[in-house]
Amino acid sequence: MNRLVIAAAIASSLLVIPGCYTPSSEASLNESSEVEGMESNHADHAEAMGDGHHSDSHSEHSGEGHGEPQQATLAKLTVPSAIAANQPVALGIEIQDSTGNPVSEFDIVHEKKMHLIVVSDDLQFFSHLHPTQNEAGQFQVENIFPTGGNYTLFADYKPTGDAQRVSALKMAVEGNPSPSPEMTLMRSQTLGNTQVGLMLPSEEISAGEPITVAFHLEDTQTQTPVTDLQPYLGELGHLVIVKQSDSPTEADYIHAHPMANHGPGHLEFMTQFPEPGNYKMWGEFNRNGEMIAAEFWVTVQ
Numbered sequence: 001m002n003r004l005v006i007a008a009a010i011a012s013s014l015l016v017i018p019g020c021y022t023p024s025s026e027a028s029l030n031e032s033s034e035v036e037g038m039e040s041n042h043a044d045h046a047e048a049m050g051d052g053h054h055s056d057s058h059s060e061h062s063g064e065g066h067g068e069p070q071q072a073t074l075a076k077l078t079v080p081s082a083i084a085a086n087q088p089v090a091l092g093i094e095i096q097d098s099t100g101n102p103v104s105e106f107d108i109v110h111e112k113k114m115h116l117i118v119v120s121d122d123l124q125f126f127s128h129l130h131p132t133q134n135e136a137g138q139f140q141v142e143n144i145f146p147t148g149g150n151y152t153l154f155a156d157y158k159p160t161g162d163a164q165r166v167s168a169l170k171m172a173v174e175g176n177p178s179p180s181p182e183m184t185l186m187r188s189q190t191l192g193n194t195q196v197g198l199m200l201p202s203e204e205i206s207a208g209e210p211i212t213v214a215f216h217l218e219d220t221q222t223q224t225p226v227t228d229l230q231p232y233l234g235e236l237g238h239l240v241i242v243k244q245s246d247s248p249t250e251a252d253y254i255h256a257h258p259m260a261n262h263g264p265g266h267l268e269f270m271t272q273f274p275e276p277g278n279y280k281m282w283g284e285f286n287r288n289g290e291m292i293a294a295e296f297w298v299t300v301q
């Protein structure tokens with residue numbers, strides 16, 4: 001228990017107010033801030049306890065909720081002690097306040113109380129989950145991890161009366177990851193009957209510069225823009241971006257939503273990349289009930 005209190009105290013000292021970037025009231029952008037000169041990752045606190053492993057993470061204000069109180073929270077991940085690839089794994093996430101008490105009241109954001117983005121640390125695997133709360137207030141969900149290796153879980157949540165935040169949690173799956181394919185800068189991807197094209201203002205992207213990331217979706221049969229996009233979690237699309245690193249942190253995670261509709265099959269997101277590096281982007285769309293997640297790499301100078 002002592003250790004948790006210490007971790008929470010560290011978290012509150014790390015909780016910085018980022019420069020929020022909200023291009024319009026219709027486009028909300030939850031962007032992680034940078035924690036300059038400080039290690040923002042507490043995943044090395046992971047430990048084995050009794051029936052399973054626990055991993056703690058402090059939270060980072062994710063860019064919404066101006067003027068609201070800023071309480072530090074701690075996310076605590078509980079997973080089985082041995083995790084094998086290719087089988088369902090029960091994940092438990094408890095949010096605690098700075099005194100170690102569970103937080104159980106959350107606001108619904110984009111139709112859910114918690115959004116959980118799971119990526120392998122080589123960014124080959126991506127999954128977007130919605131854990132449900134049990135009676136004790138803990139969030140629970142199952143996931144299948146396709147290969148061994150290290151994974152990062154970004155829990156995105158908003159305690160009632162407080163700011164929205166992101167906590168990065170760490171876990172390992174037995175075995176080794178498959179070799180990563182080469183990073184490609186392909187700008188078109190075909191998923192089922194949908195061709196997704198990515199449009200950037202330029203391939204020369206500078207860190208910290210607001211840019212428009214556009215996706216154009218065409219039906220492969222008719223070669224015309226798709227007209228059957230349905231809202232998914234209250235938006236016509238979601239853009240999740242994670243910076244490539246040995247072990248991504250909250251500061252490496254960006255979640256953006258599209259700006260006002262720009263015509264059939266065309267979606268535009270405003271975002272910015274906090275630092276130079278390679279980033280993987282997943283554009284999520286709902287074509288008449290069929291979920292599409294198109295993935296692209298970008299290099300930022």
Ligand SMILES: [Cu+2]
Pocket residue numbers: 112114115116128129130233
């Ligand atoms: Cu979600």
